[in-house]
Amino acid sequence: MASSRKARLYGGMDAEERRAERRLRLIDAAIEVYGEVGYRVATVKAICEAAELTERYFYESFANSEALLIAAYNHVVGHLHEEMIAAAAAAGDDPEARLRAALTLYFTRLKQHPKPARVFLLEISGISPAVDAVKLDALRVFSDILVPPTSDQKRGDKAGAATLLSNGMVGAVISIALRWVSKQYPQAVEDVVAIAASFCRVALTEANRRTLSS
Template sequence: MNTPILPTRRYRGSAIEARQAQRRQQLVDAASEVYGRNGYRHSSVKQVCDAAGLTQRYFYESFSHSDELLIACYEQAATALREEITSAAERAGPDRLERGRAMLLAYYQALKARPLIANLLLVEIRGISPAVDQAIIRALQEMNRDLTRVVARPDQQPDELLHAGVMGGVIHIALHWMASGYRQPTEVVANTAFKLSAAMQRD
C-alpha cells in the first residue's frame, strides 16, 4: 500500500516555513546589534547578513527593504522592554505608586544594561520614514497604556495630553542620561522620572 503524499507535503511545508522563520529571526537579532552599534544610516544589508551568517538573498526572502527590518528590530525590542517593565510593576505589589516606581526603575535599568538596544529604541529609529514613524507611535501608545494602567487612579479620566507629556519626559530624561554616559545612578534617574509620572495621580 502506498504511503499518502499529502501529510509529507504538509510536513515539508512546515519545515520550510520554520527555516524561513529562523533565518528571519537571525536577521532581526543581527540587525538589532548592527544598527545599535553602527547606526541604521551607516549599516548596509551586507553587514547585517554577514553578522547573521546568511547570504544577501535571504534578506529579500523576509524583507523588501531595510526599513522593514528596522521596524521588526524596533518592535521586538520595544515589546521585550514593555514585558520586562510590566513584570517589574506587577512584582511591586498593589500600591500604584510603588508599581510606577518599579516600572520606571526597570525601564532605566534595561536601557543601561543594553546600550545597543537603548540606542536603537531611542536614537537610531528617529526620522527614517513615515512607516517607521508609525511603528514608533504604536509602540509609545502601548507603553503609555501600560503606564496609565499601572500608575493612574482607576476612577481618573485619562488626560491624553498629560500622559503624552509624561511619556515624552520619561524618554527625554533617558536621552539626556544616555548622552552623559549614564553618569547619574539609575535610582536617581528613575526617581526624577517618577516626579513626572506622579502628575498622573493628581485630580
C-alpha cells in the first residue's frame, strides 16, 4: 500500500495535481510569450521552453495552440473580472461609485500588467469563430460588471435595447483601452477612468430612465 501511494505521489502532489500544475505553467508561459512576440508568432516550442516543460506535456493539456490561447485569455479575464467585481462591491450601492471603482481597477491592471493586457486586448482578436465566441462571452460579463442589468431590462423589447446600450458602452471602453495601451499609457489612470466613465454614464442614465418609465 505504501509503495502504491508513493508511486502516485511526486513532490507532494498526485498525478492529477501535477497535470494541473503543468497546465498552469503553460498558461503562464503563454501569457509571457504572447505578451512579448504575439500569438501569431509564438510557437509551441517557445512556450514549452518558457514553461520548462517538454512538448509532450503541451498536448497533455491542449489540443492545439488555439486551445491554449483560449485558456490564457480565460485565465486573464477570469482574474480581472473577479477583481473588478470585488472593487465594485467595496464601493457600496451607488452605481456611479461602483462603475468608477470597476473601471479604476480595470485600467490600473492594464498598466501594471502589460503582457496580460496584450492578451486581453490584442491577441484575442481575429483568430477564429471559436475564439470570437469566447471573447463575446467575456465581454458580456464585462458589461454586466460595469452596468448590471435590471430584471426589467432582460425582458421583452427592453432586452434588445439594453444589449445595444451594453455593446456600445463596452465598445467605447475597449477602444479607449486599446489606444491607451498601444500608446504606452500617456494619460494617468484617473484621467482615462474619467473619460471611460463618461461613456458608461450614458448607459447608466438610459437604464435608469427605462426602469422608471416601466
